[in-house]
Amino acid sequence: MKNTMRAIGWMLVLGASVAYAAPGSEGESVGWLGYLFAGFFAVVIVTQLVPAAILFFGMLKGVFSAREKVDATEAQGE
Secondary structure (H helix, E strand, C coil), X not given: CHHHHHHHHHHHHHHHHHHHHCCXXXXXXXXXXXXXXXXXXXXXXXXXXXXXXXXXXXXXXXXXXXXXXXXXXXXXXX
């Protein structure tokens, strides 16, 4: 078990050094697939904003209508 862990550790170290030595592609722009990928996540975020806005405005309506109900109840009691 100890030798296996040691071998895995060496593989990780040697694999990382090869990855760092790889040449990068400089000057290339993002392709259409990259824009599609970013656009998909933008659509996901925007579609989550719609229910969040509905819940937020419902919460505000509930807070302010509760205050009006309390005022109305006090006015009826007088």
